[in-house]
Amino acid sequence: MKERRPIFYDAERVRWRRTRRVMEITGVLLTLLLSYFFVTIAASVDLPAGFLLDVKPPFHALKTAKKKPAAIREGRKRRVANIGKVPESYDPLRSAFYVSWDANSLASLKKHYKDIDLLIPEQLHGVTPDGALTIVDYEHNQNTVKATPTKAIALLREDKLHQWMRSLNPPVELPTMGLLDNYDGVVWRIDEMVALLGNPASRHNLVQNVVEYAVEAHQAGIVVDFEEIPDASQAHFRQFAAELASALHSASLKLMIALPARDDSYDYAFFGKQCDAIILMNYDQHWLTSPPGPIAAQDWFAENLRQVREDVPAQKIVVGIANYAYDWGETAKKGVWSGSEFSVQEALLHAYESETDVEFDEASLNPHYSYSDEQNHVHRVWMLDAVTAYNQLRVCERMGVQGTALWRLGSSDSSLWPIWDTTRPDDAVRQKMTDIPPGPDLSLEGDGDIWHFADTPKAGRRSFTYEAVSDLFTDETYEEYPLSYDIDQIGGTKEKKVALSFDDGPDPRWTPKILDILKEKNAPAVFFVVGAEANQHPDILKREYAEGHEVGNHTFTHPKFDEISHTELKWQLNLTERLIESTLGVKSILFRPPYGIDHQPEYAEEVAQLPLAQDMGYLIPAHRSRRLEHAGRKEPDAGKGNRQQRFETSGEGEHHPAA
Numbered sequence: 001m002k003e004r005r006p007i008f009y010d011a012e013r014v015r016w017r018r019t020r021r022v023m024e025i026t027g028v029l030l031t032l033l034l035s036y037f038f039v040t041i042a043a044s045v046d047l048p049a050g051f052l053l054d055v056k057p058p059f060h061a062l063k064t065a066k067k068k069p070a071a072i073r074e075g076r077k078r079r080v081a082n083i084g085k086v087p088e089s090y091d092p093l094r095s096a097f098y099v100s101w102d103a104n105s106l107a108s109l110k111k112h113y114k115d116i117d118l119l120i121p122e123q124l125h126g127v128t129p130d131g132a133l134t135i136v137d138y139e140h141n142q143n144t145v146k147a148t149p150t151k152a153i154a155l156l157r158e159d160k161l162h163q164w165m166r167s168l169n170p171p172v173e174l175p176t177m178g179l180l181d182n183y184d185g186v187v188w189r190i191d192e193m194v195a196l197l198g199n200p201a202s203r204h205n206l207v208q209n210v211v212e213y214a215v216e217a218h219q220a221g222i223v224v225d226f227e228e229i230p231d232a233s234q235a236h237f238r239q240f241a242a243e244l245a246s247a248l249h250s251a252s253l254k255l256m257i258a259l260p261a262r263d264d265s266y267d268y269a270f271f272g273k274q275c276d277a278i279i280l281m282n283y284d285q286h287w288l289t290s291p292p293g294p295i296a297a298q299d300w301f302a303e304n305l306r307q308v309r310e311d312v313p314a315q316k317i318v319v320g321i322a323n324y325a326y327d328w329g330e331t332a333k334k335g336v337w338s339g340s341e342f343s344v345q346e347a348l349l350h351a352y353e354s355e356t357d358v359e360f361d362e363a364s365l366n367p368h369y370s371y372s373d374e375q376n377h378v379h380r381v382w383m384l385d386a387v388t389a390y391n392q393l394r395v396c397e398r399m400g401v402q403g404t405a406l407w408r409l410g411s412s413d414s415s416l417w418p419i420w421d422t423t424r425p426d427d428a429v430r431q432k433m434t435d436i437p438p439g440p441d442l443s444l445e446g447d448g449d450i451w452h453f454a455d456t457p458k459a460g461r462r463s464f465t466y467e468a469v470s471d472l473f474t475d476e477t478y479e480e481y482p483l484s485y486d487i488d489q490i491g492g493t494k495e496k497k498v499a500l501s502f503d504d505g506p507d508p509r510w511t512p513k514i515l516d517i518l519k520e521k522n523a524p525a526v527f528f529v530v531g532a533e534a535n536q537h538p539d540i541l542k543r544e545y546a547e548g549h550e551v552g553n554h555t556f557t558h559p560k561f562d563e564i565s566h567t568e569l570k571w572q573l574n575l576t577e578r579l580i581e582s583t584l585g586v587k588s589i590l591f592r593p594p595y596g597i598d599h600q601p602e603y604a605e606e607v608a609q610l611p612l613a614q615d616m617g618y619l620i621p622a623h624r625s626r627r628l629e630h631a632g633r634k635e636p637d638a639g640k641g642n643r644q645q646r647f648e649t650s651g652e653g654e655h656h657p658a659a
């Protein structure tokens, strides 16, 4: 009998070899297919160049060498605790003002929070005669929101500053003294402040509120900046300062009062006695409504300090170091000037654009330049930069003052940071000032809704003359200006047109309904689709296109836009592009980045990815919300050809037509 063997027994292993061969071939094929897939999405889709400007802008990425995370400035708490006391050794406090109304302030703080000891954020306002605590709710555009201390803390917790502080791991803990002023977000309230200061019950009210606030918010104390106090109210202001000082001191908190430089109406000696320190606002020698001139001439600065030093001990003086620019334009009336304030970066950008050299005035040791605008009006610009800060810091050091306060985060020369922190600087420290990193500013020009990047950030360079005898810079030259993002907003029109756009779809529930309405009204729109969604609902995508609407790219997965890498963005765009192309047979040259709700990018980091998209050939519709006055009736005959001329932005996250 023949030996029975299992049917599948394969003594020669012939079948196994065959099977293995098949598997190997399949594997190779799969690998090839996968590779092809990745190559196609890694390689950019060729987009037609018809819509783009002829000139390819000279983009170059910023070289961002991976740096070690900067160490947090040591001894912060000690320096803050020492305010008002004679230090054992010279160890000056570095504090910086922060404002909520300029996004660059937060951008600058994010970069430099480790370099400062004390943050002075504008938080509290005394702008009503009853002495109520008010805050400005910048997120919701509401001025003068009366609030109990607890409510004020709750509201401020939701502002951008606090959201950012919480977002880090561990959360940012920075010694803070909230700023209390008589500014309501728009104007300085003089009359209300006068009424408040003159009424003992109102003063008491404000003092109670402020102290409770500082305690509950775990702050180191309060900084008061009441401006334009009339002579008649000076006595009341002194009373207020004394009452607030005593209340804060019983809660073991500090009080600093910001005072203008060399103004005889102020009793410096009195404030020096009451407060832990005065902050001498040692700037505005020439101001916005005065004729043009140095903002703080070196001699003027030093003399102010010398005079205040006669009345106030050095340990109770914190000196305001200003870093900003004023641009005075000549008005139609001869000899009358109208000023505006700029950040140092903006002022340097204007010098660059007008091809003007910044000069260093040898008398005041302040930089300045002049140019003429489109209407041939002469402008005179004066500024305070890192070089003037260096010179001022030397005076402060010689006087042995308690410290300095930078006015302000977001407007200052970015080359100030490496020198601000040093006492007795040497050549190596001074050498650091030759490099001028670009500021966080975005420069937007034009009135259209398509963003075109004309310049990307580039570091600047300065040379200088240093005089060892006086330890002063006596000259500086901007060899190259630092450049920030320069964005032309193109495609503007005087005609009243509106374009509808919808982000984040296609959505099976809402998009068909929207399409129905658009069809009924004969209104074309742009749908910025998320690739992953479009992949789920190709029929809706097809319908959008078939019914005459434009389709735009809104990335594949709607990632957090400022957190992804260049490579990821490229893949996100290519994947979505391939999907649109394979579903519709056409490519899209429209890309709208996925930002948060109604959010328009305001500072450099937020737009860092966009030049890449532009380089890939995309048109980038701006992400801004417009007010109703811009919205006109839809032109029924707006043909497909000119539909891309103008974009209105809808919010994120849900489908709704732009207002």
Ligand SMILES: [Zn+2]
Residues within 6 Å of the ligand: 503, 504, 554, 558, 593, 594, 595, 652, 653
């Ligand atoms: Zn979106």
